[in-house]
Amino acid sequence: MSAALTGIRVLELSGLCGAYCGKLFAGLGAEVTLIEPPAGSPMRSRPPFAADVPGANISLPFAYFAAGKSSVVLDLTSDTGRSALERLARDADLVILSDHSQADHVDLSKLRVGKPALVCLHITPFGASGPYSDFVGDDLTLMAMGGLLTMAGFPDEPPVAAYGEQGLLAADQFAAVAAIAAVLRAERTGDGETIDVSIQESIVMALENAAQTYQLEGKVRNRVAAAARAGTGIYPCRNGEVYLLAGGIGETAMWGNFAAWMTDEKVPGAALFASPDWSDTAPGAIEAFERVFLPYAARCDKDALYAKGKQWGVPIAPMSTPADLLRNRQLQHRGFFVAESPAGVRMPGAPYKMSGTPWSLGGPAPALDRGSLKASA
Structure with missing residues (x-):
């Protein structure tokens, strides 16, 4: 049974941001190739590690985010590496570019010249235009700049950010929705496009219930006391x-x-x-x-x-x-946690069931093979 996005080819140039977007495509059957710098994706050095032993192929975050993807090592600071990327892009439907360590050496407009139907997804902290467009930002600063921290925590204490780079993951979800819409249009018309995704704006979207609170109750949402009423x-x-x-x-x-x-x-x-x-x-x-x-x-x-x-x-x-979730009868019944990775952990699956084109974890995260640099040159 083929998956929903079988036949879609994706090149992913990302670090932490962008990795979940690529994973969403891979889980639905797209062929996702992770373009890594010679030192490997920075995600490979992100803890925690299996058995608490650092290694390029046993980072648990990398095992999760890169499952179902393949990998090619390219030195994009060289003409050879950039030429290899251009060749790969001519056979791709979508390029995801975010916080790749060699992002300054990627020219999305040039990739689109080689294939006008190519969709290029560019995820940045504040968007590609405007007075903040050159600013860098991590999840914490972007959660603050997006306004969500004003509601996180208790009023008599500093704001508290949710664990797990939730702002970056939100941007990846919005980016995936925009990307699949653009890919479908490109298939129909032959015209690709460049999608400019702002992580800050993606976080601001989470404030929509604050607007509703003000409209319906005349109250400004803020951090609330731990217990305003008994029970x-x-x-x-x-x-x-x-x-x-x-x-x-x-x-x-x-x-x-x-x-x-x-x-x-x-x-x-x-x-x-x-x-x-x-x-x-x-x-x-x-x-x-x-x-x-x-x-x-x-x-x-x-x-x-x-x-x-x-x-x-x-x-x-x-x-x-987390231990409760692994034992939860409802999640066990639906098979939410899927096959163990080589790192020895079980992973969350998809929060939906498709009867005709099922989601799949795919293969394990690719091992870092620097020999692929020569193969792709």
Whole structure:
């Protein structure tokens, strides 16, 4: 059964940014070739490593992002390397260029002269035009410049960025959508184009619910306190933590359900929540709630609390660790984690199932073969 993008040929010149975009194409069947400098992709030196031993072929991030791709080593600072890239581009449908260590030696317009139907995707921190176009930026600075850090963390502490370069990954997802649309158009018309992707703008897109909050409630979204009302927030239990929303949202108060749950469990002090005088925003309510709920939660596993919450109609969710996700019955049923890589780890698969053109991990990440420099010269 052929994959959705079988026949699409992609050249990827990237470091961390751009790698996920290429992976999205590879997983759908495109032939993705990673163009590496003679020293190898900088992703190969990115920790963590299998068994905590550094090596060019055992970086876990590289094993994930480069799965399903092939590799060619080119010295783009030389005429020979640039000529080899031009030959490869004449047989390609898409070129992805981002934070490649030799990006200054890549002329996308020249590649398109050799093949007018070629789509060139250029991902940069701030876009290819404007007063910031020459600025560099990593995920943290771009999350700040994109405005998302204003909402991350608690108001009495500095902002906190999400782990894993989420801003760069967001840009890669937007870039992939634009690229496949352009490739489809090029197939139909024979006209390629250059796509200018700004990581900053991709992060700004994540602020759209802030605009909705202001429009609907007249409030400016910002970092919120850890617990503004009793029964809402993250609470410890015997084997981790749960997120609880005992009061529900807006007018959908759940305190009756929560009181019935606590009463059925014979939790000391549970009658407090059934009292007509109970208010989750009253002075001292947070402390009163914790005196009742925390001793009970300390005796329970988070999965048991989740099951009880579902039984009684109370919004609650276990805070899953990576180990929890590997054991999760729903993810196991859907086969979300896929075959182990040579580095000895299991990888997340695709968050979708295609009945006619299934996603596939493809082969393992390519080993660094400097001999391919001579082969491609």
